[in-house]
Amino acid sequence: MAWAYRVMFQVLYHLFHHIVWNPPVPMRIFVLLGTILLYGTTGFVYFELANNPELTWSDGLWYTVVTMTTVGYGDFFPKSAGGRFLVGWPVMVFGIGLLGYALSVVAAALVTSKSKEIKGMSSFALRDHLVIFNFPGLAKVERIVDELRLDPTIGKAMPIVLVDEFLEELPPELVKRGIHFVRGNPVRDGTLSRAAIDSARHAVILCRNPIDPASDNLNVTIALAIEGRNRKTNTVVECVDPASEELLRKAGSDRIVCTSRYDALFLSQELLNPGVQEVMDDLLSATGGQQLYLTTVTRETTLGELTGPCREKGHVAIGVYQRGAVHINPPSEIAVGQGDRIITIGSKRLPEL
Incomplete structure (x- = not known):
């Protein structure tokens, strides 16, 4: 059983050392914020209840929050000397300081996170990207x-x-x-x-x-x-x-x-057929004009039977891609099977045919 006591002692030491003596920043802010809210709420009710018997704990909490955030609505304020100097002043000084510290921690965390992402040090949990x-x-x-x-x-x-x-x-x-x-x-x-x-x-x-x-x-x-x-x-x-x-x-x-x-094909064709480069740039770029599209066929048919539906959608069928081979300008009787792709020129992508 000695080993069990050693493990328990190590766990307790770790918790005491990292949480009590050196707590993480969020916990430190949370504890300090809770302490100030508790001090301001109880102190305000204690000193001001004699002058205003209708005060509640929610009124004290509201006063403390309004004072810490420097809003100062004026609906609740201390009238006694104890409420002003023993509650109001500490809440203003320590509350505003804590609020500024918390905001600076949040801002630093955001800047650090963005800097890590820009420098490529982040990890991403993405899907279908x-x-x-x-x-x-x-x-x-x-x-x-x-x-x-x-x-x-x-x-x-x-x-x-x-x-x-x-x-x-x-x-x-x-x-x-x-x-x-x-x-x-x-x-x-x-x-x-x-x-x-x-x-x-x-x-x-x-x-x-x-x-x-x-x-x-x-x-x-x-x-x-x-x-x-x-x-x-x-x-x-x-x-x-x-x-x-x-x-x-x-x-x-x-x-x-x-x-x-x-590169070699473009150079040779531009020499033999001036203007080919501009034509290919229009066909391959999605920034405007007409583009080349390969659309999957879902039934047994012929190229001629697909030409009409393509034309109705603003596309011109120019060939067939089947079993890794490209057939440009084939006869309309060429058979097109399920899974083959028809090559068209149009302004936007077609659904399956």
Whole structure:
């Protein structure tokens, strides 16, 4: 039984040391506030009850609160010397000081919390959110966030978390957009837990250095870390070297975007067909004009049968995406099965067809 007494003694010592001798700030404020309220209420009733027999304890409490907050309605005030100097003065001096101290503690806590979030030291309990990994530059991240916010799939309501190891502080432009920030190694479980990756709906992995093929190695590691925690997360990964695409697929990435391949295509097509860049910018950007959409088909049909419903909703059907193959401008008789996607151009996203 000796060990039980030792444990009990240690628990009592811990409680006595941390609560009695060094109590936390909220408890300290609560105890002091209660003491002042009790002193002011009882003192006011004790000294003023002889002059006003109708006084109640609620009147004393009301007087104390009004005096502490410097409101001073004047409906209750001390008339006796004891009520003025032994109750009124202490309540005013200590009450106002305590109120100022409490407000300063609250303000400091709010500033500290906001500073921790901006510096990436906070943890987030989010669900169905989007996580962006790596910070290649402000302009690129801003453009991605703005484009995603314009589409109802993401919208303005879905929380977005940025994860980066070397960004010291979240830029004000991203703070205004409501972006959360987690600073840390993106492949470590601690960082992923702080970003709530286990309940994330989407993840976008950007290349830390878009001109360095070695950035692909980090993205492969991040993709593996995400898949190890949450296979349901829809992961889109950017890569520099086309040779990294196969490795990213094996790592579990849902979609891969190789920027170097598209750079070459845009350059060559702009040379052969001047104006292609403006056309693609209009089709791919959600800021205005017409966009490309891939809409899931829920029944067995043909492209010709879907053209009419699409046209009624302001869309032009230009192709079919089925079994990983793209068919642009196919014959109208082409069969379209359940789960295939029809490629259209329109001003807003279509529901399932």
